[in-house]
Amino acid sequence: MPTPPDAEHAGAAAVEQSWARGVDEVVGALEVDPARGLDAQEVERRRERHGPNRLGEARRRGPLRILVDQFASTVVLVLVAAEVLALVFGRGAEAIAIAAVLIVNTAIGFVSEWRATRAMNALRELARPDVRVRREGAERTVAEDELVPGDVVIVEAGDRGPADVRLIEANGLQVDESALTGESVAVAKRTDAVGDDAPLAERSGMFFKGTVATAGSAEGLVVATGTATELGRISELAATAEGRMSPLRRRLDRLGRRLALLTLVLAATVAALGLLVGQDPTRMIETALALAVAAIPEALPIVATIALAHGMWLLARQNAVVNRLPAVETLGATQVILTDKTGTLTENRMQLVRVVTAADEHHLGGGRERRGGAQAEDEPAEPEGTLRRVLEVGALCNNVSVADDADDEAEGPQGDPTEVALALGARRLGLDRATLLERQPEVREEPFDAERMLMATFHRREDDDVRVAVKGAPGAVLDVCTQVAGEEGTRELGESARREWVERADALAAEGLRVLAVAERSTEDADADPYRELTLLGLVGLEDPPREGVRWAVEECQRAGITVVLATGDQAATAHAIARQTSIVADEGAEVVEGADLPASGDLGEDERRRVLDTRVFARVNPEQKLRLIEALQAEGRVVAMTGDGINDAPALETADIGVAMGRRGTDAAREAADMVLQDDAFETIVAAVRQGRIIFGNIRKAVMFVLCTNLAEVLAVAVASVLGAFTALPLPLLPLQILYLNVLTDVFPALALAVGRGADDVMTQPPRPREEAVLTAAHWREIAGWSLVLAASVLAASAVATFVLGMATLQAITVSFLTLAFGKLWFTFVLRAPGTGVLRNDVVRNPWVWAALALCVPLLLAAVYLPGLSDVLRTRAPGAGGWALLLGLSLVPFAVGQAVRVRQSLAAARG
Numbered sequence: 001m002p003t004p005p006d007a008e009h010a011g012a013a014a015v016e017q018s019w020a021r022g023v024d025e026v027v028g029a030l031e032v033d034p035a036r037g038l039d040a041q042e043v044e045r046r047r048e049r050h051g052p053n054r055l056g057e058a059r060r061r062g063p064l065r066i067l068v069d070q071f072a073s074t075v076v077l078v079l080v081a082a083e084v085l086a087l088v089f090g091r092g093a094e095a096i097a098i099a100a101v102l103i104v105n106t107a108i109g110f111v112s113e114w115r116a117t118r119a120m121n122a123l124r125e126l127a128r129p130d131v132r133v134r135r136e137g138a139e140r141t142v143a144e145d146e147l148v149p150g151d152v153v154i155v156e157a158g159d160r161g162p163a164d165v166r167l168i169e170a171n172g173l174q175v176d177e178s179a180l181t182g183e184s185v186a187v188a189k190r191t192d193a194v195g196d197d198a199p200l201a202e203r204s205g206m207f208f209k210g211t212v213a214t215a216g217s218a219e220g221l222v223v224a225t226g227t228a229t230e231l232g233r234i235s236e237l238a239a240t241a242e243g244r245m246s247p248l249r250r251r252l253d254r255l256g257r258r259l260a261l262l263t264l265v266l267a268a269t270v271a272a273l274g275l276l277v278g279q280d281p282t283r284m285i286e287t288a289l290a291l292a293v294a295a296i297p298e299a300l301p302i303v304a305t306i307a308l309a310h311g312m313w314l315l316a317r318q319n320a321v322v323n324r325l326p327a328v329e330t331l332g333a334t335q336v337i338l339t340d341k342t343g344t345l346t347e348n349r350m351q352l353v354r355v356v357t358a359a360d361e362h363h364l365g366g367g368r369e370r371r372g373g374a375q376a377e378d379e380p381a382e383p384e385g386t387l388r389r390v391l392e393v394g395a396l397c398n399n400v401s402v403a404d405d406a407d408d409e410a411e412g413p414q415g416d417p418t419e420v421a422l423a424l425g426a427r428r429l430g431l432d433r434a435t436l437l438e439r440q441p442e443v444r445e446e447p448f449d450a451e452r453m454l455m456a457t458f459h460r461r462e463d464d465d466v467r468v469a470v471k472g473a474p475g476a477v478l479d480v481c482t483q484v485a486g487e488e489g490t491r492e493l494g495e496s497a498r499r500e501w502v503e504r505a506d507a508l509a510a511e512g513l514r515v516l517a518v519a520e521r522s523t524e525d526a527d528a529d530p531y532r533e534l535t536l537l538g539l540v541g542l543e544d545p546p547r548e549g550v551r552w553a554v555e556e557c558q559r560a561g562i563t564v565v566l567a568t569g570d571q572a573a574t575a576h577a578i579a580r581q582t583s584i585v586a587d588e589g590a591e592v593v594e595g596a597d598l599p600a601s602g603d604l605g606e607d608e609r610r611r612v613l614d615t616r617v618f619a620r621v622n623p624e625q626k627l628r629l630i631e632a633l634q635a636e637g638r639v640v641a642m643t644g645d646g647i648n649d650a651p652a653l654e655t656a657d658i659g660v661a662m663g664r665r666g667t668d669a670a671r672e673a674a675d676m677v678l679q680d681d682a683f684e685t686i687v688a689a690v691r692q693g694r695i696i697f698g699n700i701r702k703a704v705m706f707v708l709c710t711n712l713a714e715v716l717a718v719a720v721a722s723v724l725g726a727f728t729a730l731p732l733p734l735l736p737l738q739i740l741y742l743n744v745l746t747d748v749f750p751a752l753a754l755a756v757g758r759g760a761d762d763v764m765t766q767p768p769r770p771r772e773e774a775v776l777t778a779a780h781w782r783e784i785a786g787w788s789l790v791l792a793a794s795v796l797a798a799s800a801v802a803t804f805v806l807g808m809a810t811l812q813a814i815t816v817s818f819l820t821l822a823f824g825k826l827w828f829t830f831v832l833r834a835p836g837t838g839v840l841r842n843d844v845v846r847n848p849w850v851w852a853a854l855a856l857c858v859p860l861l862l863a864a865v866y867l868p869g870l871s872d873v874l875r876t877r878a879p880g881a882g883g884w885a886l887l888l889g890l891s892l893v894p895f896a897v898g899q900a901v902r903v904r905q906s907l908a909a910a911r912g
Helices: 023-030 040-050 063-072 074-088 092-126 230-234 247-276 281-294 300-317 326-331 385-396 417-428 433-439 474-479 495-510 550-559 572-581 606-614 623-635 647-655 668-673 683-724 736-755 778-805 810-832 848-866 870-874 880-911
Strands: 130-135 138-143 152-156 164-176 212-224 320-322 336-339 351-356 361-363 442-449 454-460 466-472 481-486 489-492 513-523 534-543 563-567 592-594 617-619 640-644 658-662 676-678
Touching (some): 023 164, 023 212, 063 092, 164 442, 247 683, 300 320, 351 385, 351 417, 351 495, 385 481, 417 433, 474 513, 495 534, 513 572, 550 683, 563 572, 623 647, 640 647, 683 736, 736 870, 778 810
Antiparallel strands (some): 130 152
16 A cells, blocks of 8 residues: 555555455554564554554644734734824824834733643643553553554553554454444444445444444554544544633633723723813823723733643643643632542552451461551462462453563553452462463453453363353352352352351451452353352452542642542442541441432432432442432532543543543543543542642732733723813823833733732632632622722822922823832732731742742833933933832832731631
8 A cells, every 4th residue: 555645644554444354364464463563663664654643633723823813802903093093193102112012912922822832732742642552572551643553452441442453352342433433332343354345334343543442352453543544534633722712711801802992982082071171182192092002901811821821731740631721710619529439549559468268368468568557477378279269260360461570560560450469469479370371271251341240251271171260349249159169168158158258348348448259160161151150269358558648638628628529339338448548538437328329310309419419428339320429519509520530431521520530540531531631640639730720710810800900090090180181280190102111011020920820828728619700709899999099099199299299390290100100010919919818928929920020020110211212212201319209109008008908808807
């Protein structure tokens, strides 16, 4: 097959119509040994030929598109209107300055969005899905886009097709192909070839890119990558999520447009009234220009972009990769975290620590201390009798791959943690899985069935009979056992004995162990039903202790008003034990609700609803029941974050306000459905993300309040002065060029500094904000109005004192009011500290970016007055010693009033 001309991006099919070829023919065409896979040199050669395994992406917003988009904002349109007005009336200096501001504003917006776009691209690279392959005789994990034709892919339930794969082995594989065919029912897969003209839906030997394995396992050979896959041929995937505005950004842009349009109407009204009463047209033009320029919140459109992009990078550094930008906003409002157990609350490093047989109970410590400080010392050196049979069945009824040199979990065995623990536990006592399989090769597998909670494998022994090895949930195994093994032979398993085994399983689970039962039987028929007339061998207890730091993280959530709910498929006793150890529940008698006790469908009754809302531990729940729990909580107005890792968790992850997928053990389907992916699978990372979400929202709120307070103060000062000027000699406090200069300096840089602050120390001691709470509440608007009035009054007072008391010339008096506003804005930054914090010890004072903004703005303000050329353009004059004393004193008035208000608020909160 010819190589596509642009292989780097296109990918290529290596075997045409592979569904119609036999397995041996495909293997030969790809020149690969499935038992060994490709070597590194061959992988590199094929990658150079076929290119990376990527679909053709929709055209992303490039630099030119981002630049053009900057001129579509209301901010720019208002500036253009002011530019036209200045040119029409011959105000050349103002026209040049407005053009400069247009350039600066556009540059800031362009750089911000370009950096955010690059950040999203980099985060996408962090979250690239991984695939299990066999290369050079060993199983390993590689990024999906590194696959090449001929790679041997290992498929498990929950995996999403990474490329078009020709199956060479299939064990009960069921695949959801709705992404390609629209067929909602999963289809069974096998390795047989079909006809050349078989339609897509009937190519049973293929596992296509974008489809999802819902059950079973398989191995296959990659036959097509990138756009040569079926999915690549029929679809063009959009990858421009970073180009869509988040809801918060849209709200801020809408707010900016309304403020700008409102002030333009005010400017036109003031100018018209002034002309009607006989005011100087030149003064009215200056007034209109000043009001129009003052109306523009230059910093507002980019505050959210900077804050969200910065927050996403901080989250990524803490192992939380955000898939969807709005999730960053919602994180801070999280009220309930619905978490699973394994790998999130616990280490996900299972170890076999207990085996219970009919005759004895064996502690297999393996060097790990048991809870309570006692260390196992009775680990048998040579397992014999029923114990040996238990360990053999655990190692055989297993899909794990353990390298020859792997002594523990850290050496990288591949597979489910429970199965890894069983294989390594047997190996630790001298029963190597590979050796067992050589003596008793596997001839059939019944994959784990989530409904039956059982798994079985068939093994041919030397005497040609077949050993059926079974493991599963204790109750499920006991239901299909008729006998129990003892040291002196087997005996019938009666009802009283079943109850005793159930009690033993409950006792192990109450210690926080995961409990499985193992059984076996002999047969001559490899096609026999595996789940009948079994002999119970015993119980195994596996330990997965809580992660270090989880208890503290849960307690921090509780202090923050966030409810942590454990929902697990484990047994009730195990769930309760872990919940106690992690502080999810404190009461030893706390209720545990099992999935079977939840209503099957429909709305919850009042009693059931109250029970769900009050319960903190749910056991034996399946993904559908998790979905109903989320819906019940959301119906009460709760903002819910939910963790998940399986393919069946995808609907619940989509439904939750914040879907959180596991990056290490999560399936591709779960990761794609989630809003956020945890690279370390740790509960502490969720808490850190919630904390960061609160900080981000608080920072944006501070920055928006700063911009609106200072812009509204400018509008009020100019509007009031223009009215008073009709009756007095009071000049305009600010000229258009001066407002432009201030808005570029003292609006943008302090606002951006506030947007990237580290947040208050007590951010996780406050209750979550309501789901629909606006960026600015009625209380915030009242504060904005009050502080704007104080700031505007200070500016007008400075102008009046300079004109009528100190007798300054017009331009010198305007310079005093100009600097009063400028320094008043800078000092006002510190008023926006978190409520309850001290004047000198707070999140704003600790923010190094605020000090950097001040260090930049102060010299530039001095340059505006004393730098020749710049002072001429801005029409400023040195204020003199008296002027400096006046402007510095009045610029501190808003700061003093604001700090007094904050202190009063803190005292009121303390009394309350």
